[in-house]
Structures are given as structure tokens and as C-alpha cells.
Amino acid sequence: MASIKQAQKIMVGGVNSPVRAFNAVGGNPLVMERGRGTKLFDDNAHEYTDYCLSWGALILGHAHQDVVKTVQKAVKNGVSYGTTTKPEIEIAQFIVKHVPSIDMVRFVNSGTEATMSAIRLARGFTKRNKIVKFDGCYHGHSDDLLAMAGSGVSFLASSSSQGIPSAHIQDTMSLPFNDTQILANTLERHHADIACVILEPVPGNMGIINPNKDFLKNLRALTKKYNIVLIFDEVMSGFRSNLGCAQADLGIIPGLTCLGKIIGGGFPVGAYGGRSDIMKHLSPLGGIYQAGTFSGNPIVMQAGLATLKNLTPQAYRKLNVICDEFVANTNMILKEANAEAHLVNYKSMISLRFRSAPVYNYTDAKNASSDKLYAKLFHHLLRRGIYWPPADLEALFVSTVHTQRDLDALQKAIKDFFI
Numbered sequence: 001m002a003s004i005k006q007a008q009k010i011m012v013g014g015v016n017s018p019v020r021a022f023n024a025v026g027g028n029p030l031v032m033e034r035g036r037g038t039k040l041f042d043d044n045a046h047e048y049t050d051y052c053l054s055w056g057a058l059i060l061g062h063a064h065q066d067v068v069k070t071v072q073k074a075v076k077n078g079v080s081y082g083t084t085t086k087p088e089i090e091i092a093q094f095i096v097k098h099v100p101s102i103d104m105v106r107f108v109n110s111g112t113e114a115t116m117s118a119i120r121l122a123r124g125f126t127k128r129n130k131i132v133k134f135d136g137c138y139h140g141h142s143d144d145l146l147a148m149a150g151s152g153v154s155f156l157a158s159s160s161s162q163g164i165p166s167a168h169i170q171d172t173m174s175l176p177f178n179d180t181q182i183l184a185n186t187l188e189r190h191h192a193d194i195a196c197v198i199l200e201p202v203p204g205n206m207g208i209i210n211p212n213k214d215f216l217k218n219l220r221a222l223t224k225k226y227n228i229v230l231i232f233d234e235v236m237s238g239f240r241s242n243l244g245c246a247q248a249d250l251g252i253i254p255g256l257t258c259l260g261k262i263i264g265g266g267f268p269v270g271a272y273g274g275r276s277d278i279m280k281h282l283s284p285l286g287g288i289y290q291a292g293t294f295s296g297n298p299i300v301m302q303a304g305l306a307t308l309k310n311l312t313p314q315a316y317r318k319l320n321v322i323c324d325e326f327v328a329n330t331n332m333i334l335k336e337a338n339a340e341a342h343l344v345n346y347k348s349m350i351s352l353r354f355r356s357a358p359v360y361n362y363t364d365a366k367n368a369s370s371d372k373l374y375a376k377l378f379h380h381l382l383r384r385g386i387y388w389p390p391a392d393l394e395a396l397f398v399s400t401v402h403t404q405r406d407l408d409a410l411q412k413a414i415k416d417f418f419i
């Protein structure tokens with residue numbers, strides 16, 4: 001049996017992505033062996049109801065029979081050709097049909113690649129260098145995007161990782177989310193140099209924040225006025241609540257959209273797409289280069305398509321309703337008990353805040369966060385067979401196969417922790 005101790009000797013921290021190391025919650029990271037439906041099974045045969053779901057990728061739960069059968073059939077025909085394939089065309093057609101902003105799409109292998117490439121495209125298209133992002137929004141780990149301003153506006157953004165040359169982030173401005181005034185001032189002053197504004201339209205990486213509708217409307221109007229490319233990073237929110245993604249819910253159409261997670265059915269994937277007059281600047285039609293050996297891999301595309309085909313209006317309605325009800329009922333219980341906590345959700349993406357007041361931006365999110373309490377809560381849930389993301393300020397996810405009984409058990413576990 002492989003143990004985490006063995007992993008730690010030969011893989012950095014025993015993991016291949018830092019948050020998996022349980023640094024934020026303490027204890028040894030689990031070595032998982034198997035997933036089925038809502039359940040994950042570790043190498044000690046313990047069973048957990050999974051609300052991490054491969055960080056949001058598995059909207060149908062683990063090992064959904066349509067995805068498994070599709071992949072089993074597909075691998076018999078070879079796993080990678082390095083050419084265009086039929087499933088790639090089909091999933092591209094599906095995405096173009098449903099996502100309002102996307103006329104043309106390019107597949108890549110991760111969300112990081114999608115956002116990095118969308119930014120290059122925006123820079124090449126506008127012939128400008130600067131990018132604007134928002135504090136607490138995460139867009140993957142490319143150099144230009146690992147920058148986070150201090151409080152308020154900072155034009156001297158400091159990097160959130162070592163090893164990034166200052167030249168890479170000197171063109172990155174990071175602003176507070178939901179603050180129209182700071183955004184308007186920044187764009188007015190710097191628009192001639194700004195290629196794009198990138199954001200998670202419904203942030204999930206500082207916990208869930210439901211955006212102020214006026215903020216998004218102003219953002220859309222200002223970027224249009226200054227010919228700045230508006231990029232929605234829907235790697236997490238894409239196909240979460242409906243087939244048109246968060247942009248359809250919010251009624252705001254960006255110039256470019258980044259996707260990932262759900263569209264790969266649990267396999268590594270990313271995509272970016274948008275207006276064809278922008279997309280046509282990409283190589284081979286235009287002069288902006290971006291490529292990938294495995295991009296549009298036929299197994300990934302088929303797993304993604306099998307997933308998307310299961311996301312019927314009824315499936316979304318049921319999932320969204322049970323999540324809304326779960327959050328409202330849990331909040332009522334927490335409020336009645338005067339607990340310093342509340343849940344917030346964007347449909348089946350949910351976060352817990354350690355305060356009763358709402359959260360509008362990253363400063364609020366940090367104030368409503370407690371590593372110590374979260375660690376206690378995480379282990380309390382784990383003992384009850386519930387697996388949550390092993391760090392505060394992450395989103396947890398519910399799948400189409402979670403039942404009312406699962407959510408009742410989760411609610412009871414939360415109640416017993418706080419009350």
C-alpha cells in the first residue's frame with residue numbers, strides 16, 4: 001500500500017498541487033484510491049462524501065457511467081492523433097451553440113493555459129501590454145497572473161510567488177473586486193495601455209462572492225468604451241449553473257471566455273474562445289502563436305461531451321434548487337443560534353464564511369476567514385466521512401448525484417460544529 005510518507009520522499013510535499021498537502025488544515029493528506037458517485041475511498045478503505053469533486057470538475061460525480069463507457073470505447077481507437085478529430089468538432093459546436101460570447105474556440109490542456117493564452121491574444125489584438133485583474137481572483141499560475149495588489153489600487157503589484165521576475169508583473173494591476181469607482185478611475189487613467197480586464201465573474205477562489213450587478217454592467221460599458229478586451233475566466237463557473245455559463249445568468253457578454261474543469265469530464269482540459277474578430281488573430285489565421293501537442297485530445301473531448309450531454313435543464317434545475325435550499329436552511333439554523341458564520345453560494349458552488357455579514361471583496365474574505373477554525377471544521381467533517389476542500393477560501397461543490405440525504409448529513413455536521 002502506497003503511503004503518504006513514501007510520496008513525501010519523492011514528490012514535493014507528497015503532492016502535485018500545493019493545496020492537496022493539507023498545509024492549511026494540518027494532518028496527513030489522504031491518499032485516495034477510488035471514486036464512485038458522491039464517494040471517495042482512501043487507501044485505508046475509509047469512505048467520504050466528496051464535496052471537492054476534483055476541484056469542481058466532476059459535476060456528474062465520480063465514475064459516471066456515460067463518461068466511463070464513452071472513454072472505454074474511445075481508447076480502443078487510439079488515444080491521441082495530433083490532428084483534428086470528430087469529437088473535437090462536436091464539443092466545439094456544443095460550446096459555440098450554448099455560450100453566448102463564444103463564436104470560435106481553441107482547446108488547451110489546463111485552465112492556466114487558457115487564461116495565459118487569452119491574455120496573449122488580448123495583448124496581440126489590442127497592441128497594448130497592461131492587464132487588470134482583481135484581488136483574490138485566481139487564474140492559474142502563469143507569471144503575469146500571480147500578482148496581487150496590496151489594499152486599494154496598486155500599480156506596483158507584488159508577486160504572490162517567488163521566482164517571478166518583476167518585469168513580468170509590472171504590467172499587471174490588481175484592483176479590489178466590486179469597486180466600480182476604483183475601476184473607473186484606473187481605466188480612465190491607463191486605458192491607452194490596457195489590453196484586457198480579466199476576472200472570475202462569480203469569484204470562487206476567495207470563497208464565493210456574488211458580484212454586484214452594477215459593477216459588472218459598468219465593467220462591461222467601460223471596457224467597451226476604451227476598446228479593452230473583457231475576459232471572463234469561467235474555468236470554475238463555466239457549465240456549473242446552466243449551459244450558457246455564468247455570463248448567461250448575469251446577462252453580461254465578455255469579448256473572451258476561458259473554460260476548463262467541467263468541459264473535460266474529469267480529464268485535463270482548458271479552452272478559450274470569443275468573438276471571431278478577436279479569435280482570428282490566433283495562429284494559424286493570425287500572428288499570435290499558441291500551440292499544444294495534446295490540445296483537443298480525443299479522449300478528453302469525448303469525456304467532456306459525455307458530461308455536457310448529461311447537463312439537461314432538469315438536471316441543472318434540480319441541482320441548483322437543492323443547493324439554494326440547503327444554503328438558505330443552513331443559514332437559518334446558524335442565524336437562530338447566533339453563530340458567527342454563514343454559507344454563500346452561486347448555485348452548486350458553496351463557501352462558508354466565519355462571520356454573519358456578507359463578503360464583497362478579498363479584504364472582507366480574509367477578515368471572514370480563520371485558518372484555525374477552518375482546520376477544526378475540516379477534521380470534524382472528515383471524522384464524519386465528509387471531504388471538503390483542505391483550505392479555507394476555496395469553494396466546495398455539489399454534483400448532480402448528491403442527494404437530499406447527503407446534504408442533510410452535511411447540514412447536521414455543520415450544525416453540530418457551530419451549535
Ligand SMILES: Cc1ncc(COP(=O)(O)O)c(C=O)c1O
Pocket residue numbers: 055109110111112113115138139140141200205233234235236237260261269270
Ligand atoms: C477560475 C480559475 N481559473 C483558472 C484556474 C486554473 O486552472 P488549472 O488548475 O486547470 O490550470 C482555476 C483553477 O482552479 C480556476 O479556478
